[in-house]
């Protein structure tokens with residue numbers, strides 16, 4: 451009961467910040483058969499997490515101008531939340547590989563750089579939303595430093 455109220459409070463805060471959505475929508479949404487859950491910690495070697503990590507680097511590679519492809523090197527922490535599918539929240543490290551972007555190589559075949567002048571690592575936070583039954587995914591959040 452208590453968690454339902456917290457959920458209601460959360461939902462309304464988020465929705466009230468958006469335009470054109472009434473309180474009724476909020477209540478109606480809460481009553482839907484698929485209730486959103488709270489984020490839960492999940493093992494960093496879970497197959498779903500590994501897939502989400504791969505989606506993250508693919509997105510990263512597609513958004514950056516680096517000559518080389520980056521690949522996931524370590525997932526530090528992973529959370530998953532049920533929201534019309536699964537939303538993964540990952541805290542991970544990615545590193546530069548020896549594969550050039552133009553080679554169109556599969557990341558599985560790419561090794562990390564060993565040349566000191568070319569090694570580079572970023573820490574990233576990503577959110578990956580997966581809808582398994584539609585074979586759809588997106589990476590709405592990707593922050594690296």
Ligand SMILES: *[C@@H]1O[C@H](CO)[C@@H](O)[C@H](O)[C@H]1NC(C)=O
Pocket residue numbers: 478481
């Ligand atoms: C919520 O859902 C239940 C079962 O699906 C339904 O009986 C009830 O009328 C709904 N309540 C509201 C406020 O829509």
Ligand SMILES: *[C@@H]1O[C@H](CO)[C@@H](O)[C@H](O)[C@H]1NC(C)=O
Pocket residue numbers: 508509512
């Ligand atoms: C890569 O980026 C282009 C444009 O920036 C976009 O059209 C394409 O869908 C992206 N591909 C992936 C796999 O994200």
Ligand SMILES: *[C@@H]1O[C@H](CO)[C@@H](O)[C@H](O)[C@H]1NC(C)=O
Pocket residue numbers: 565566567568
């Ligand atoms: C490392 O990379 C730099 C820059 O591409 C290059 O000049 C240098 O020769 C490389 N060193 C080795 C040991 O491959």
